Amino acid sequence: MDWKTRILTALETAAHAPQPEVIEELAQHAQSLYEAARAEGCPTREAERRVVAQIERWRLEAAMLRHASRRPAAVEPPPASVSGLGDVTLDVRYAARLLRRQPRHAVLTIVTMALGIAATATLFSVTYGVLLKPLPWPHADKLVQLGETRGGAPPRFGSFTNAVYLAWKDQATTIDGIAGWSARAVTLTGSGDPERVRIVSCSASLFPILGARPLVGSLFDEADETLRDPSVIVLSERLWRRRFGADPGVVGRRLELDGRPHAVVGVLPDALAFPDRFVLAWVPYRIQPATGNFLSMFNAIARLRPGVTPDQAAAEGSARGQNAPDTSLTTTAIFGNNGPVQVSATGFLDAATADVRRPLIVLFIGVGLLLVTATANVASLHLARLTTRRREVAIRAALGAGSSRVIRQLVVESLLLGLLGGAAGLGLATALLRGLPAILPAGFPRLDDIGLDLTVIAFVTVLSIGVGVAFGAVPALTVRRLNLAETLADRGAVAQSHGPRLRTAHLRLAIMAGQVAIACVLLIGASLLGRSFVKLLNVDRGYDPAGVVISMIPMQAPGYPPERRFELLNRILSATRRAPGVTAVAFTSELPLTAGGSTMAFTLPPRGPSRQVTSVQASPRIVSPEYFSMLRMRILEGRGFTESDTDTSPTVVVVNRSFARTYLGDAALGSRLPVTGYAPEEGEARESTVVGVVEDVRYGMAGDATQPEVFYTHRQMRGRLSVPVIAVMARTTGDGSSVVPALRTVVRDADAGLVPDRIMLLEDGVLTSLARPRFYAFLLGGFAVLAVIVAGVGLFGVLSYSVAQRSRELALRVALGASRMDVVRIVLRQGAVVTALGILAGVCASFILMRSIAALLFGVTSHDGLTYMAVPLALAAIAAAACFGPARRAARLDPLTGIRDP
């Protein structure tokens, strides 16, 4: 019995049109009444009469049913004909009321947008703060960082030589000034506890080049460069506040750096700190002429004259550099050759951020893709919602609202949502930015310049508007194609004609495929970075860092002559050996994982058929005999050092594989090398014999090339130690952290004036050197996971909606004999086609895009086969999981309900 139609007809004659839900509920009641009457034994006609009487009573009270449903009551739309600004206000109010009526939809949209916008805003603040924000010094765009190469080879450390600096300085025509500087850590004493601080030694010309003005006192000038005991010092504002309580009378006060007295001449504002705010003081540095074998290395900066390009300055520098004095072997030690000088000039900002530029751009593109896919999800959601709002739109159009009027209303709605999402995103970004310094890798440039400023807020506002328009425009444009009569006829529920809906459905499927493609690209990128990181982590470094604790002990002060250093070293070594939990102890002059250090050059007499003198460049390392066994380095040939290698025995050296291969060929053992790793005195041996070859060790980034190295034993140093910083390493039974306090005590007991620079686990050092690749992999991985979730949820939504939309069709198929499996297959096929298209597009796009991250990869190519196989499979599995729910629902469709009900 079709009670629904009867009730509907009855109530409509009473000029009331209750909600479809009410009609349905009354129809259920009528049916139950009918069945009860029949069960009592009433004949059909009598049972029907009872129901009709009931319907008649409902008709009488129909007025009370009108507002019955809990469904959101219609919100009165804004008038169709008003124009001007008041019109927009009405639109906004209407949109706000609609959102309040459908809080779940609004919240879903706002949360999705907020997540996308927060991630984008955070990365934008980082990218803008690091790569784009102008540097703090006046006309900073004129500042260039100088670099020097010889015969095309860069120096082992530093970036510029005194030879070229002085040859250029006084005759420069393209630059207004040039300055040399280098940063180091010193022990600061006087006016408070001793502390290790980072300072910069710089030529006095640095301040005029920067255009820096002091906060208090003055900055040093050229005459100050030669002052000794006391020398002068410019404090940073931070150090001045911390150590002197911002005392304006600080000028003239004394401080000691590594035991040497310095008089304060002024304070530099933190905003102008050079090169960054981690530097707490500046001391003068005199650039000495390059004579004989003397060459000094530092960083150089110059200010371009107006109208001069960096390339012109570089050309002048290269030309002037040809007149630089020849420092022969020292040049070879530093550059590996003594070829012609080539000077480069790079904008200071570009140079300071060069190594983070590409990763940041890659990450920014990644987060942009994430935002696009989040926006697509919202657009898809809006499209779905629009199909249920078709009647509203059609009625408004029928009442005289032009399509542009309706479109504007829809766009205002999505703009409002976009802006709300943007505001929430900005709040989230603020929190993220606050936590950012903790997760950014150490040494990340311009950390202080990352923050939420007006530019970021403007960016977020524009972004929110853009995103709002983007996800509003797609649904709005489909309104243009709306067929009025058709839409009004279909009662907003039953799909009589598939025309416009089919188009909308196709659009949603296309959006979906795009989302899968984006998820695929991000996932491939993240997998490549992740695999690269794992390779970096597991690469054979040539030694075993697990459980090794290292302690860096600076002995620069005048109180530590070479003999004292030697004595202290032996005392610290034997005391450390006795510490509980320590199994082996060793000393090295150069720490693994630290860049730079020392370098040396010498010539080898002609060998083999070439009959040419070989210029050798190598890093000297002074170590204790246990060094190789303690680090578990592999000895490839010969032996390591033993206790019997002493001052009285012949001088011996061990070289690494790179050295042997490059300079000694097959017959490394027994080769004679000149002793240049330390300065031998009169009467000491000037030649040494190679007794062993050890495997190369990767010190810095695992991807770095290995250097030729020569090892000397400290027991053949005649009781003297020329190195100013000693590194003591201890292998422990546990993870090492438990012996750290003991090591501190050992150093203090040896000499109360010694302050270990840092005591750390070698493994932490390895991890620190991997902090950037880990950070990049982690961040891109996060974006990829979010994109996959967004795509998975999107796929689920689109398919669920599609099943709901097609329930009549699917039910009809079942009624006509299709099996449950057939119905499931229809739904799955739809999901599979979308996923396959998305994956195909994603893989193709990745193949092109991943070339841009090739430079960030180690041990994995940008077209790594395994990644390109695994990611599509993983995505397919996730898509299958997302399809499961809708497919099951389709399988459970009751053919009768499906056909009868909307």
Add this chain to the structure above:
Amino acid sequence: MVCQYMGTDMLERELKRGSAELLILALLDERARHGYDLARLIDGRSGGTISFHVTSLYPTLYRMERQDLIEGRWVEKAGQRRRRYYRITTAGRKALARHRSVWENFVDALNRVARIKTA
């Protein structure tokens, strides 16, 4: 809903309204029910003394739903058409307690004045 033994219009309207609510809340306090079930039970349990015209059952249900005394929800059971079930809310339970005490007082007062004994 009509209580056949009531007198003045106003009292009748108030009582009607109050008693309808009381009856519905009391029945829903037992368990969630659909509209037809409610109508049948009210008719059956009062032994026909209270003739409950289901005409205004739905307006009453919807009004109570708007006031958050009850909550309606479509439930689908295997092999059945979906039905709208109502269940009592926390606010509804409080209202039920209030109604009960008002009715008890009222019946008590009637009893004292008119010496009508209720069952």
